[in-house]
Amino acid sequence: MSLSSFSYWQALSVPDALKILHNEQQQVKLLAGGTDFTVQRKEGLWQDKHILDIWKTKELDYIRESGKSIQLGARTTMDELIDSAVIRKYAKPLHLAACVFASPQIRNRATLGGNINNASPAGDTLPALFVLNAKLKLSSAKKDRLVPIHEFFLGPRKTLLQPNEMLTEIIIDKLDPKYQSDFYKLGERNAVAIAIVNLAVCRKIDPRSHKVTDIRISYGSVAPTVIRAPQTEQLLLHQTLTESLINKAAERAQSEVSPISDVRASADYRKEMSASLLKFLLKNNRS
Ligand SMILES: Cc1cc2nc3c(=O)[nH]c(=O)nc-3n(C[C@H](O)[C@H](O)[C@H](O)COP(=O)(O)OP(=O)(O)OC[C@H]3O[C@@H](n4cnc5c(N)ncnc54)[C@H](O)[C@@H]3O)c2cc1C
Structure with a gap:
């Protein structure tokens, strides 16, 4: 990877990240845990893109429960899903999907936002998110919009995320004990x-x-x-x-x-x- 061929930004907050996406538009590729990105970059994908690293954007790392729903920050990792009592209790399919995901090393880095945006038809968290009626919060510098997960995917590796947007939050229904x-x-x-x-x-x-x-x-x-x-x-x-x-x-x-x-x-x-x-x-x- 030649250092002269791309710029690298590290965002420490969501507004910082959104500002960079707004200014650079088509040129930027987001990097979260990097487990897909690094493999794909080696395969020649994204070579022409600058990198915006959101791994240290800790404000995107949360699992919150309110009323009948659960909100998850896009930077939440598979390990965090496995460890969460809220996910185990109210979103069992997502817990089980994270448990069979990859290996311990990958689960420690792989984020929910990365799994969604990689848009693989085989992504393990996706069927779980579909039955939990997930809604995705797509944020840009100007506005947020909520998209039901079944509308988000246009085909393998194709989504309706715009170049100035990032996924910030995933909202799922809580499954009651019945x-x-x-x-x-x-x-x-x-x-x-x-x-x-x-x-x-x-x-x-x-x-x-x-x-x-x-x-x-x-x-x-x-x-x-x-x-x-x-x-x-x-x-x-x-x-x-x-x-x-x-x-x-x-x-x-x-x-x-x-x-x-x-x-x-x-x-x-x-x-x-x-x-x-x-x-x-x-x-x-x-x-
Ligand atoms: C050895 C190995 C084993 C794996 N096993 C599995 C498995 O069992 N099941 C499975 O489903 N997957 C598996 N994967 C794929 C990968 O680990 C997952 O898709 C993972 O969840 C990606 O998350 P990440 O944070 O590493 O994403 P990254 O690699 O950082 O990014 C992935 C994509 O999402 C985009 N992106 C990331 N965050 C955001 C955001 N907030 N907003 C918008 N776009 C964003 C990036 O630009 C990139 O296009 C495996 C990969 C490897 C290398």
């Missing part, structure tokens, strides 16, 4: 693996009627972006989760995913696994 929720990652190994399929599910069952009163299902690595499975959710809503209904839902989920074949798995295998994992999570209450 919800059962889960996350599962199928990879080639148990650690440091990119997901072949990852899946988050949360559901609320009425204790008297045993019917499903809310269900959210989200898949990663089976479409150009992480997706919800709305038709499968619709099939299960207001029904009792019998074995035959769960089997039907698994078939429906297969028709909602559109995976590709790559070095990790074939499209057919991903489709099969999308169905099997859904059955597994719906039949086994692992809470």
Whole structure:
């Protein structure tokens, strides 16, 4: 990396970072934990970009609980998600996603904001954030805007973040104790693996009627972006989760995913696994 070919800024506050983004516009690439950035820069991506390092912007490092939601600063790391009692209690899929993320060294640096903005269809926190109805606060020097996570991704590595904006906060719904929720990652190994399929599910069952009163299902690595499975959710809503209904839902989920074949798995295998994992999570209450 030639030092003469780029400028490097280190922001210690959000206003500082936003000012630099405002002044430099297209030329700047944000650097948080650097776990994606450094690999991608070595591969030749972002060579023409100046770097704005936000790792030391401590005001973006928080997990706060208020009313029915939780606010997370974009600089929150995977380790911090794992250690948080609030996340364990009210956002279990996100806790579980962080637990199976990479390796201890990476979890210590990898941020939630970086995982979202890397916009990989296999990003492990993303299905969890989808079922937690995450909203993303995108900030520029002039204004903040809130975007539901399902609108944020335009394709692999493409988002609607503008060059003068950064992600500052993620707001998620708290799952009350009546919800059962889960996350599962199928990879080639148990650690440091990119997901072949990852899946988050949360559901609320009425204790008297045993019917499903809310269900959210989200898949990663089976479409150009992480997706919800709305038709499968619709099939299960207001029904009792019998074995035959769960089997039907698994078939429906297969028709909602559109995976590709790559070095990790074939499209057919991903489709099969999308169905099997859904059955597994719906039949086994692992809470
Ligand atoms: C060995 C290894 C194992 C990995 N394992 C996994 C895994 O198991 N699961 C998984 O999902 N990922 C994995 N990753 C990918 C990576 O660790 C994650 O995507 C991580 O969350 C990125 O966070 P970061 O802070 O390091 O981001 P960075 O590398 O600093 O940035 C990533 C991208 O996000 C942008 N960005 C960062 N912060 C912001 C912000 N606040 N606003 C706007 N844009 C921002 C950057 O410009 C860049 O484009 C792995 C990577 C490596 C190298």
